[in-house]
Amino acid sequence: MLQNNLREHYTLGVEESPDGQSAGFSGLVDQGVISRAELEKIVLDSGGVARRIEESILNLGIEKHTILLCLSEYYSLPFIEFNESLPSPGNVLERLDLEELKRDLWFPLSVGTGEARVAVFNPYGPELHEKIKANLGAPSIRFIVALPSDITRMVEHSQDVNPNFPPAAGRTPLAVFRTRVASDRTVLAWYRTSMAKGRTGLALIRTGVSFTAISLTLLRIFGIGYLSILEAPLLLVGIIMAVEGITWYVPTRKLEPGIAYLPTRSTFGTSIPELKSSEEGPVTLRSEPVQGAEQLRTRWNRLSPVMRRRFFAIDRTDLAEERTFLVVYRTKMARARTGLAFTRTGISFVGLGTLLIRQFPPGLWSIFYGALIAAGLVMFVEGARWYFPGRRAGRESLKTIRQIEESTSIWDFMFRAFSRLDDLPPKLAIKSTHAPGIWGTTGLALERTLLAERRNVKSRLRTTMARSRTGLSFIRTGTSIFSVGLGLLVYFGWGNILWTLFDFTLMLAGLVLIADGLHWYISAERTRRQLPYCFEDLEIRMPDFGKPTMLWKKVIFSYEDNECRG
Numbered sequence: 001m002l003q004n005n006l007r008e009h010y011t012l013g014v015e016e017s018p019d020g021q022s023a024g025f026s027g028l029v030d031q032g033v034i035s036r037a038e039l040e041k042i043v044l045d046s047g048g049v050a051r052r053i054e055e056s057i058l059n060l061g062i063e064k065h066t067i068l069l070c071l072s073e074y075y076s077l078p079f080i081e082f083n084e085s086l087p088s089p090g091n092v093l094e095r096l097d098l099e100e101l102k103r104d105l106w107f108p109l110s111v112g113t114g115e116a117r118v119a120v121f122n123p124y125g126p127e128l129h130e131k132i133k134a135n136l137g138a139p140s141i142r143f144i145v146a147l148p149s150d151i152t153r154m155v156e157h158s159q160d161v162n163p164n165f166p167p168a169a170g171r172t173p174l175a176v177f178r179t180r181v182a183s184d185r186t187v188l189a190w191y192r193t194s195m196a197k198g199r200t201g202l203a204l205i206r207t208g209v210s211f212t213a214i215s216l217t218l219l220r221i222f223g224i225g226y227l228s229i230l231e232a233p234l235l236l237v238g239i240i241m242a243v244e245g246i247t248w249y250v251p252t253r254k255l256e257p258g259i260a261y262l263p264t265r266s267t268f269g270t271s272i273p274e275l276k277s278s279e280e281g282p283v284t285l286r287s288e289p290v291q292g293a294e295q296l297r298t299r300w301n302r303l304s305p306v307m308r309r310r311f312f313a314i315d316r317t318d319l320a321e322e323r324t325f326l327v328v329y330r331t332k333m334a335r336a337r338t339g340l341a342f343t344r345t346g347i348s349f350v351g352l353g354t355l356l357i358r359q360f361p362p363g364l365w366s367i368f369y370g371a372l373i374a375a376g377l378v379m380f381v382e383g384a385r386w387y388f389p390g391r392r393a394g395r396e397s398l399k400t401i402r403q404i405e406e407s408t409s410i411w412d413f414m415f416r417a418f419s420r421l422d423d424l425p426p427k428l429a430i431k432s433t434h435a436p437g438i439w440g441t442t443g444l445a446l447e448r449t450l451l452a453e454r455r456n457v458k459s460r461l462r463t464t465m466a467r468s469r470t471g472l473s474f475i476r477t478g479t480s481i482f483s484v485g486l487g488l489l490v491y492f493g494w495g496n497i498l499w500t501l502f503d504f505t506l507m508l509a510g511l512v513l514i515a516d517g518l519h520w521y522i523s524a525e526r527t528r529r530q531l532p533y534c535f536e537d538l539e540i541r542m543p544d545f546g547k548p549t550m551l552w553k554k555v556i557f558s559y560e561d562n563e564c565r566g
Helices: 022-031 036-046 050-059 064-075 098-104 126-137 148-158 171-222 228-252 293-300 307-359 365-406 410-414 442-492 497-529
Strands: 106-111 114-119 140-145 272-278 283-286 538-542 552-556
Touching: 022 036, 022 050, 022 064, 036 293, 050 148, 064 140, 098 106, 098 148, 098 272, 106 126, 106 148, 114 126, 126 140, 126 283, 171 228, 171 272, 171 307, 272 307, 283 307, 307 365, 307 442, 365 442, 410 442, 442 497
Parallel strands: 114 140
Antiparallel strands: 106 114, 272 283, 538 552
């Protein structure tokens, strides 16, 4: 702990050490803790870097407190160790480069109008002395010696990160990341809503084409007469619906989500997701695994509450990233469904044009029939262009979901099937007799992380169901193509070999799409039936984090009678 008897005022200019950062460890030789030859070998192997020298000395079995006492006696200064309760001048730290503090191995403990107290490893060095005075703006500096690892932890603690983690692992940067990806998910939800409107517009176009086809067929067969009273309204309504559908669809076609996430494989709190700028927009990258992070997490019972909350914040960020790229998959599949709706519209045009051109003799009307076929082919090609990216997204989503389900979740970590004598989390023994607030702070962070993981389970289910809907869209499109081919074959027969081949080609293409859709749908339905969210009553708990979860009130929405009861 901090020495209270600071009787002398030490400054960096009193005495200088020729040995740089390794000079303070000479006190270990003076006290007979290690030999000079051992120290020289450690300094040589460590390249003179203080952190490595400290690690090497600790690896010899020398206690940390012994090293601190030797440093204190060598510099005739009090010493200090890292403690999470140490105060830090937040208003001063805001204007300092914290990474530079870690490199120079100093940290301000307090800054007053007349004096600043600074933890430092090597208090000898005029340049560092002047830099500290300039940064803190204090006329005099009182130094307290500390080990490099302790100073690094002081800086990291002020950055709100666990040992060896980068600044991006702080809870504030992680919250910024989660806010950004939440905004991206909102944009993608708006995009999917716009595509739903576009698909509705395509349905209007198909309905309008049906009305128009009926009116024109009646006109060709019966000519102008009493039936014109029926033909004219049908034609007018069909044109209006087709135009209205086009106005709904065209704006959707121009939209691009502009957000492309490549899923990064989370490592359960040992690496950090970050958003980086690129020419194509923000890109999600993941840092390399942090050295010692996995060992730190497996010693869960030795972690302080704040260190546990930092891991929970990383877990929630990983879960938010996972939800985001699952949303990207769902958006791509929704775009594919919109393209398939466009394909079905094109098939209706092709089928109608083919029927009319084969039914009636050549004439001026043949130009109109050919235009219908040409427009339908353009729609078919356009829809197919949207189909293939959506199909890739469906395959990638299935692969990603399987990888996620094979990895360790927060539930697996916190609520294990059996207990072992190790440092992993024990079984939580929360009772109704416990005092209120048992779930405060760290417990609240755990509950938020568990709820986030449950949201991700439902997000994976929604992605699976989106894959199922896309499979059904394949089936509908295949059925439309097959029906057009079968209808033409049945109506016109086998008379013309070329037209017969055309009919069979349509039927075969339709069957391929139907088979592909069934493959998607059946596998997705098998997964959906394994989860209770689509069949059982929906139960929502009303959180009260001052009480154990078993005492929380809940609201139940009945699946059968669609009632709500508390």
